[in-house]
Amino acid sequence: MIKRLFQSFHPLEQLEKQRQAECGKGTVASHLKPIFQAPVPPPDTPLETLDLVVLDLETSGLDPETDAILSVGMVEIRQQILSLSSGQHYYLLAADAVKPETAVINHIVPETLAGGMTEQACVEKIIATLAGKVVVAHGAAIEQGFLRRAFQLAPDAPMPLVWIDTLMLERSLSANRGKVNPDLRLCHIREQxxxxxxxxxxxxxxxxxxxxxxxxxxxxxxxxxxxVLGPLVQRSLKGYA
Structure with missing residues (x-):
């Protein structure tokens, strides 16, 4: 009983309540229904029973309100095995959004995007891939912000996607080791x-x-x-365990 009471306050349980409440209003946009119709898994769900999608966005900057998504990469993890054959990579028709300061980093120039897809078409691909799955990202706040804008979610509406953030997972491990201000760049963590x-x-x-x-x-x-899922989500939100 105590365990169940504790779980009722878990972020996953709270997200499921928000999802149900939003669905109950009957105002979920039709293009978002695949995401909202998928129940949020409970904290004790074994990870091997879940499908995960690793998501990365290359953008023209860090502000979802003024910057744009330039490209999207996704790959799935099933039964804790990375499936390279599931990889998806899309460029968006957003040549006007390219900035010199980001082009020197991601090497995306206007010519790269000339044959890209519209944001609406890309959003449809993203929703179809993420619905019912756990989303993984490194520094997930950036992806979350850009998806909220791309999905056209109201500021007070939940986004019922479960996120695991590898940056925050490593931050939690570094905190456990007593490290202060660790280098959390993806390339550095991989090297370590x-x-x-x-x-x-x-x-x-x-x-x-x-x-x-x-x-x-x-x-x-x-x-x-x-x-299991719960501890990864908690570490992803708090950066410690």
Whole structure:
């Protein structure tokens, strides 16, 4: 009973209540129904029973209100195995949004986006892929902000997606080791974990690199125990455990 009472306050349980309440209003936009219709899994759900999608967005900046999504990379993890064959990589028709200061980082120039898809078409792809799955990102706040705008969610409406943030997972592990101000860049963490170099700032490559890192972090966090969803979500929100 005590365990159940504790779980009722877990962020996943709260998100499920928000999802049900929003669905009960009958005002969910039709394009968002696949996401809102999928129940939020409880905290004790074994990770191997869940499908995960690693998401990376390359953007023209960090402000969802003034910047734009330039490319999207997604790859799935099933039964804790990264499925390279599931990889998706899209460029958006947003040539006017390219900025010199970000182009030198992600190498996305207007010519790259000339044959891209519209944001609406890309949003449809994203929703179809993420619905009913757990979303993984490195520094997830950026992806969350841009998705909220792309989904056209009202400021007070929940986004009933479950997120695991590899940056916050490593921050929690660093805090447990007593490290202050750790380097949380994806490339640095991978190097520290013995993972190979990769093509940074390419949306699909970053998604694959994040997925590989997640699998290493899961083994480190659970240390032989059965991985379950709840602790990963809590660490992703708080940066400690």
């Amino acid at each position: 974990k013995g993972l190979p170099p990769y093509l940074a700032h390419n949306a699909l490559a970053d998604a694959v690199a994040t997925g590989e890192l997640l699998l290493v972090l899961i083994r480190e966090i659970f240390a032989g125990k059965t991985p």
